[in-house]
Amino acid sequence: MLELVKAARPETDPLLTLDHVTLIRGGAAVLDALSLDITAGVITAIMGANGAGKSLAMRVMAGLIAPEAGQVRYAPDMRAPRDVSIVFQRPVLLRRSVRGNLRHALKVYGVPRNQRTRRLAELLELGRLGLIADTPARALSGGEQQRVAMVRALAAKPKLLLLDEPTASLDPQATQAIEQLMRKAADDGATVVIVTHDRGQAKRLAQDIRFMHRGKLVEKAPAKRFFDHPTSAAASAYLSGELFL
Amino acid sequence: MLEIGTAFSAAFGLIIGLDADLIEIIALSLQVTLTAVLVACLIGFPLGALLAVGRFPMRNALVVLVNALMGLPPVVVGLGVYLMLSRAGPLGVLNLLYTPTAMVIAQTILVTPIIAALTRQVIEDMNIEYDELLRSMGTGRLSQMQTLLWDARYALVTAALAGLGRALAEVGAVMIVGGNINHVTRVMTTAIALETSKGELALALGLGIILMTLSIVLNATLMGFRRTAERMAYA
Numbered sequence: 001m002l003e004l005v006k007a008a009r010p011e012t013d014p015l016l017t018l019d020h021v022t023l024i025r026g027g028a029a030v031l032d033a034l035s036l037d038i039t040a041g042v043i044t045a046i047m048g049a050n051g052a053g054k055s056l057a058m059r060v061m062a063g064l065i066a067p068e069a070g071q072v073r074y075a076p077d078m079r080a081p082r083d084v085s086i087v088f089q090r091p092v093l094l095r096r097s098v099r100g101n102l103r104h105a106l107k108v109y110g111v112p113r114n115q116r117t118r119r120l121a122e123l124l125e126l127g128r129l130g131l132i133a134d135t136p137a138r139a140l141s142g143g144e145q146q147r148v149a150m151v152r153a154l155a156a157k158p159k160l161l162l163l164d165e166p167t168a169s170l171d172p173q174a175t176q177a178i179e180q181l182m183r184k185a186a187d188d189g190a191t192v193v194i195v196t197h198d199r200g201q202a203k204r205l206a207q208d209i210r211f212m213h214r215g216k217l218v219e220k221a222p223a224k225r226f227f228d229h230p231t232s233a234a235a236s237a238y239l240s241g242e243l244f245l
Numbered sequence: 246m247l248e249i250g251t252a253f254s255a256a257f258g259l260i261i262g263l264d265a266d267l268i269e270i271i272a273l274s275l276q277v278t279l280t281a282v283l284v285a286c287l288i289g290f291p292l293g294a295l296l297a298v299g300r301f302p303m304r305n306a307l308v309v310l311v312n313a314l315m316g317l318p319p320v321v322v323g324l325g326v327y328l329m330l331s332r333a334g335p336l337g338v339l340n341l342l343y344t345p346t347a348m349v350i351a352q353t354i355l356v357t358p359i360i361a362a363l364t365r366q367v368i369e370d371m372n373i374e375y376d377e378l379l380r381s382m383g384t385g386r387l388s389q390m391q392t393l394l395w396d397a398r399y400a401l402v403t404a405a406l407a408g409l410g411r412a413l414a415e416v417g418a419v420m421i422v423g424g425n426i427n428h429v430t431r432v433m434t435t436a437i438a439l440e441t442s443k444g445e446l447a448l449a450l451g452l453g454i455i456l457m458t459l460s461i462v463l464n465a466t467l468m469g470f471r472r473t474a475e476r477m478a479y480a
């Protein structure tokens with residue numbers, strides 16, 4: 001089976017820190033001096049209402065967007081973007097077969113040619129994609145496409161796996177398959193960060209919660225404490241299903 | 246009316262009888278056109294991808310220039326190539342004037358901007374979807390261009406077809422640099438122009454019919470290939 005890189009540091013050290021990150025869009029600060037850290041070796045869920053800036057924060061973490069102000073700091077042994085993989089809410093798959101998508105990823109990630117066939121077989125097995133390996137990837141169901149995207153992200157053996165609402169439009173069965181891949185990645189040592197609106201999913205998976213509101217971090221807590229005793233008004237309202245504007 | 250009918254009848258006679266002159270002209274036309282389109286694709290595809298993905302000074306100006314060059318007047322291209330290849334020109338020593346090679350050069354210059362401009366549009370549209378993914382994977386610009394070109398390969402058939410249409414129909418440039426020399430540089434379009442001016446409507450019509458048929462067959466074949474391959478590749 002595929003082995004991911006083991007995190008070689010105490011679990012309390014931050015793997016990634018956003019330090020007073022500000023992002024301006026349309027004249028407004030969509031990330032407003034956001035300070036947030038991600039603990040190595042755990043699954044962290046970033047939660048918050050629509051427009052809180054969760055997905056943008058994730059893109060900043062992935063190095064896809066450069067902030068107007070503030071710093072993004074990785075742990076010293078992290079090489080971004082090489083050690084960071086991101087999976088988007090809507091999977092972006094190349095116009096190739098499942099096998100073609102994974103082969104492309106292995107090539108881009110610098111896997112030597114003589115190891116690609118073996119690694120490809122491992123990835124297909126990991127995602128249970130063997131039977132659809134030669135199917136055009138974009139012809140698959142949403143759940144299958146997201147599974148391909150997850151497995152492709154894992155092909156990089158990332159130290160940090162970023163997931164932007166990866167199960168937002170999936171049925172429970174497809175969601176379960178994605179969550180199993182997340183757990184597998186975490187068990188193998190990857191630090192997983194997931195943006196989700198799904199409270200059940202956050203309870204099932206996350207050890208840490210970061211709650212954002214209007215571009216700021218308003219609460220940071222272990223998952224159990226967050227769900228049992230949220231301290232911010234925004235998080236309390238969000239969890240109780242109230243409209244907090 | 247009767248004269249046109251007679252010309253049509255004679256034209257079909259030439260086609261069915263596989264007239265040797267006719268075959269020679271068709272073969273040279275295809276050789277020049279397909280070579281020019283192939284070379285234009287080799288230049289235009291990467292150039293279009295570079296304009297779509299690259300971030301460098303004067304990029305926007307280059308995009309405008311390439312778009313503007315799509316409407317290059319063939320006689321101006323013919324004149325430019327003529328001046329370059331004539332004995333007094335900088336490339337006169339190559340002795341290429343009035344050869345099929347000169348015609349390929351002229352047609353390549355005409356067709357390349359069309360293929361490059363259409364490629365840029367196709368790749369730019371696809372890159373809107375692919376850009377974040379490829380950057381997140383740590384893909385460099387060159388590798389990004391390669392990925393996009395490969396994935397857009399079926400859409401790029403349309404760009405090649407546009408170039409093919411332009412090259413097949415072109416007469417001004419190849420007339421100037423080829424000279425329309427019998428058995429050397431005579432192609433379908435220049436032959437049609439010549440035979441019409443001589444009043445030899447049968448050969449002109451025959452060539453016209455074949456030119457139209459070739460254009461339709463090539464387009465239909467490539468479009469059919471594109472649709473089938475596209476369906477098989479990514480549904």
